Amino acid sequence: MKWEVVIGLEVHVQLNTVSKIFSGASTAFGAEPNTQASLVELALPGVLPVMNKAVVDKSIRLGLALDATINQKNIFARKNYFYPDLPKGYQISQMELPIIEHGKLAILVGEEEKIIRVTRAHMEEDAGKSLHEDFHGLSGIDLNRAGTPLLEVVSEPDMRSPEEAVAYAKALHTLVTWLGICDGNMQEGSFRVDANVSVRPFGQAEFGTRREIKNLNSFRFLEQAIKYEIQWQIDTIEDGGKIQQATVLFDPDSGETRMMRSKEDAHDYRYFPDPDLLPVRISSEQIDTIRAAMPELPGQMKARFAEAFGVSAYDAALLTSSLAQAQYFEAVASATGQGKLAANWVNGEIAARLNREGLDIAGCPIAAERLAGLIVRIADGTLSNKLAKQVFDALWESDLGADAIIQRDGLKQVSDVGAIEKMVEEAIAANPKAVEEFRAGKEKALNALAGQVMKASKGKANPAQVQDILKQKLTQA
Amino acid sequence: MINATLKQLSQQLTAGQVSAVELATAYLDRIDALNPALNVFITVDREKTLAEALAADARRAAGQAGLLTGVPIAHKDIFCQQGWKTSCGSKMLDNFISPYNAHVIEQCQAAGLVTLGRANMDEFAMGSSNENSFYGAVKNPWDVHAIPGGSSGGSAAAVAARLAPVATATDTGGSIRQPASHCGVTGIKPTYGVVSRFGMVAYASSLDQGGVMAQTAEDCALMLNVMAGFDERDSTSLERTREDYTRDLAQPLAGLRVGLPREYFADGLAGDVGRIIDNAVAELKKLGAEVVEVSLPNTQLSIPAYYVIAPAEASANLSRFDGVRYGHRADEYKDLVEMYEKSRAEGFGSEVKRRIMVGTYVLSHGYYDAYYIKAQKIRRLIANDFAAAFAGCDVILGPVAPTAAFNLGEKSGDPVQMYLSDIYTLSVNLAGLPAMSVPAGFADNGRPVGLQIIGNYFGEAKMLNVAHQFQQVTDWHSKAPAL
Numbered sequence: 033m034k035w036e037v038v039i040g041l042e043v044h045v046q047l048n049t050v051s052k053i054f055s056g057a058s059t060a061f062g063a064e065p066n067t068q069a070s071l072v073e074l075a076l077p078g079v080l081p082v083m084n085k086a087v088v089d090k091s092i093r094l095g096l097a098l099d100a101t102i103n104q105k106n107i108f109a110r111k112n113y114f115y116p117d118l119p120k121g122y123q124i125s126q127m128e129l130p131i132i133e134h135g136k137l138a139i140l141v142g143e144e145e146k147i148i149r150v151t152r153a154h155m156e157e158d159a160g161k162s163l164h165e166d167f168h169g170l171s172g173i174d175l176n177r178a179g180t181p182l183l184e185v186v187s188e189p190d191m192r193s194p195e196e197a198v199a200y201a202k203a204l205h206t207l208v209t210w211l212g213i214c215d216g217n218m219q220e221g222s223f224r225v226d227a228n229v230s231v232r233p234f235g236q237a238e239f240g241t242r243r244e245i246k247n248l249n250s251f252r253f254l255e256q257a258i259k260y261e262i263q264w265q266i267d268t269i270e271d272g273g274k275i276q277q278a279t280v281l282f283d284p285d286s287g288e289t290r291m292m293r294s295k296e297d298a299h300d301y302r303y304f305p306d307p308d309l310l311p312v313r314i315s316s317e318q319i320d321t322i323r324a325a326m327p328e329l330p331g332q333m334k335a336r337f338a339e340a341f342g343v344s345a346y347d348a349a350l351l352t353s354s355l356a357q358a359q360y361f362e363a364v365a366s367a368t369g370q371g372k373l374a375a376n377w378v379n380g381e382i383a384a385r386l387n388r389e390g391l392d393i394a395g396c397p398i399a400a401e402r403l404a405g406l407i408v409r410i411a412d413g414t415l416s417n418k419l420a421k422q423v424f425d426a427l428w429e430s431d432l433g434a435d436a437i438i439q440r441d442g443l444k445q446v447s448d449v450g451a452i453e454k455m456v457e458e459a460i461a462a463n464p465k466a467v468e469e470f471r472a473g474k475e476k477a478l479n480a481l482a483g484q485v486m487k488a489s490k491g492k493a494n495p496a497q498v499q500d501i502l503k504q505k506l507t508q509a
Numbered sequence: 510m511i512n513a514t515l516k517q518l519s520q521q522l523t524a525g526q527v528s529a530v531e532l533a534t535a536y537l538d539r540i541d542a543l544n545p546a547l548n549v550f551i552t553v554d555r556e557k558t559l560a561e562a563l564a565a566d567a568r569r570a571a572g573q574a575g576l577l578t579g580v581p582i583a584h585k586d587i588f589c590q591q592g593w594k595t596s597c598g599s600k601m602l603d604n605f606i607s608p609y610n611a612h613v614i615e616q617c618q619a620a621g622l623v624t625l626g627r628a629n630m631d632e633f634a635m636g637s638s639n640e641n642s643f644y645g646a647v648k649n650p651w652d653v654h655a656i657p658g659g660s661s662g663g664s665a666a667a668v669a670a671r672l673a674p675v676a677t678a679t680d681t682g683g684s685i686r687q688p689a690s691h692c693g694v695t696g697i698k699p700t701y702g703v704v705s706r707f708g709m710v711a712y713a714s715s716l717d718q719g720g721v722m723a724q725t726a727e728d729c730a731l732m733l734n735v736m737a738g739f740d741e742r743d744s745t746s747l748e749r750t751r752e753d754y755t756r757d758l759a760q761p762l763a764g765l766r767v768g769l770p771r772e773y774f775a776d777g778l779a780g781d782v783g784r785i786i787d788n789a790v791a792e793l794k795k796l797g798a799e800v801v802e803v804s805l806p807n808t809q810l811s812i813p814a815y816y817v818i819a820p821a822e823a824s825a826n827l828s829r830f831d832g833v834r835y836g837h838r839a840d841e842y843k844d845l846v847e848m849y850e851k852s853r854a855e856g857f858g859s860e861v862k863r864r865i866m867v868g869t870y871v872l873s874h875g876y877y878d879a880y881y882i883k884a885q886k887i888r889r890l891i892a893n894d895f896a897a898a899f900a901g902c903d904v905i906l907g908p909v910a911p912t913a914a915f916n917l918g919e920k921s922g923d924p925v926q927m928y929l930s931d932i933y934t935l936s937v938n939l940a941g942l943p944a945m946s947v948p949a950g951f952a953d954n955g956r957p958v959g960l961q962i963i964g965n966y967f968g969e970a971k972m973l974n975v976a977h978q979f980q981q982v983t984d985w986h987s988k989a990p991a992l
Contacts, residue, residue, distance in 0.1 A: 071609055075829040077602065077710040078589045078611055080743050110825045112872070114849055121828020171845075173833065302872035304881060307715035307822055309744050 034234045040189035046222040052179035054081030069175035075119035087181040090213040098135030106312040111301045117160035127303040130154030139199040149188040194258040210355045241275040257282035341371025363400035368407045405434035447494040459484040515728035529565035529579030553626035561623040578621025583673035586627040589708040597710045598632040598642040601856035611708020612740045620735045628663030634712040641860040650990040655914040658688030665692035675723040683934025686946035690909035690959025696722040701941035702747035705740030711826040713819035716938040726976035730754040757974040763797030768902030772808040779912040785950035789960040803898035811936035817884035824868025892940040905963040913952030948985035
């Protein structure tokens, strides 16, 4: 039987506010345990939550970017359950009337664009952390993270493969970092993904029973977990079993998912409106003000890059994978007028080198204007591709500009016809055998001769010219 | 001195006739003598009190005193006070020393009031008789066999027994008015949002409101000037211009329209209480008030609505008492769930457990609409009733409770009977209105009875005016029990 995969994602986006959602305590990561837990996070008797308005503003930014409905009346609800790292015994979240509803986000599936619908996104507070290591038979509680603002972004079950799920997660990750509302640090838990996965026979209208994989904190784990889960579900059904609705955890070491709790153990969270918080009303003016200050979005920029610089849709998508990347590219492309060349270098050499050295574009030692200097010299024929790579390496290592490096290392490409002709003639004279083979129709022999010329020029001869002149000389004689 | 009002104490302090230390010492001595019998205070700390009194005297000497600097006060054990055990009448918090001050405490300290001690109360403010305190019931100073009322029974008894000239209190369903009535003192519960709830241990957040009890309406007005005010740490605190609640005290009552809700004088009201209220209304008529009949048709529904909403909120509010970070934790447990279960089973008393279970039930999947949502709709109807009534009158008068204080133990086995005695007070909290209890006489059994005055939103000054004028022509408020 052929199976169709159905995936929906719930992403917890940690909003990068300075203080917590309901108190003035700092949200900075990595402090000594419980040093960033105020009276409110400790849930002392008598303390009360006070809404951090920055959370609303940042949420609205995402809502606008997702082309979603922004609910102008927001109600906070208490979600009740007991856990040691949930100090109040309830989480303040939103149930009815979440701030964002009916959004959409485009992803690229191969070369095709696909729209994933965003059901809703609601504001809530994060819990603390339970630490089970180092406490010999006890658990430690760190409430530093408690009260950190989250936006939980819930998609429709619109994804049909692990690749689509990853593409959606990446697109959302790009968007929230682009908007400057989340630092995107997945290792520190700033962007955590829950995946709802089910399978159904192709052509069946109803969804299969889903299992939810909790807390995936890298795109790689997301992909691995979903792939494993799909296979597990298919195997289970094909072996005559039935899928039970459940929450599962992914173990990166074994690469497997395992059951955390079944539907029968599901909590009754007993949501009700939090009487400590008044409804948050958002005015149309507030939305308009935020809309006016919105940056150009990845989708818009992608289209503009294709249009203005003639780069392919695929390249444009890569270039807009982060705002810093896009701005870097645009600076190079605008300075040189060489969109395609700039795209090739940014997506090629720069990306590969950054990846190898574990850097991101913000940490790139070659500033945009220095790369532009290199590209100008490629475009005007001063540098061959080979020489360009040498200059690139030098740019990476030093603070000099491309021209200074060319000067210093004598890397200027030789395009002087007379000089090349002289070297070509010497190569022909020195390699009669290759000449003979070429004339006998062995095209490859030409490359050997060209190689000799390049070698003689110490790689500086313009390769295209060398080819032309060689052919010319060999056919003339 | 022990019978002096706040105003008189303020004058004596200002005149230098008495020092804060002398005053505090006098009250502490009286507490030492009488508290063992009355069980009014959970915590008394002479050293801390005298240190505050000394500081108050220093302020007076430095010319930085306010009107009430040096005046002693009792705080209900529900307001978090730094360095003091804040037990809320519960075993759960018997070991909890608050590391911070409630807004109300901050305001009192800024005014220079001197803490005499922490007043007993029903556990987590749940109760009408004070029998739900982990520390045992407060005895009514008028009759030690009678309940003092609840939940602010300690505050009311402290003022009645002259163990404090004034006491803070809170009112979620009548917890200021009913004990004030039963103990013969004056108490005011302001409009919801006037006094910050920051630092007040939450019972039912949408109903809880801090207030005060003293001998006279004038004293209550002076205290409200101290306690009221916007606090950004409480989102339900109202941002309003500061009021002087004493401003209308002297206004004559000529032309005042007094509404009498017919539902408050129907079956269930004891004859002696009814006569006392009638007499009080007659006094006000003599002062020029005109009486109109009004109707609050949904009064009966206030009991079921309150006993859904308050437990629902309480069930979540009390979840933080889990034995993890502070408060009672069971000695032995085999796992996390058992730690929760045993800690909470041991730490909470039976009424608190009952309300947590009721609240959990009404919020459960499948019952939420039938109970919680329905109760919220009734709440709206009750508020509408008051709005309609206030279209035709300035204040509403009635009894506080159907009877004078009943005996300790009389109803403790029957929670429903106990709940029914809240009939005249609950609807005020559901609507968020201000209300008072003013001493108005004594029942056939010799126990005090209060007159309830209900004001429109922010009508505190008007209520206080009515109460003060009433107290100018009556002396019920100045009667003290023989102790």
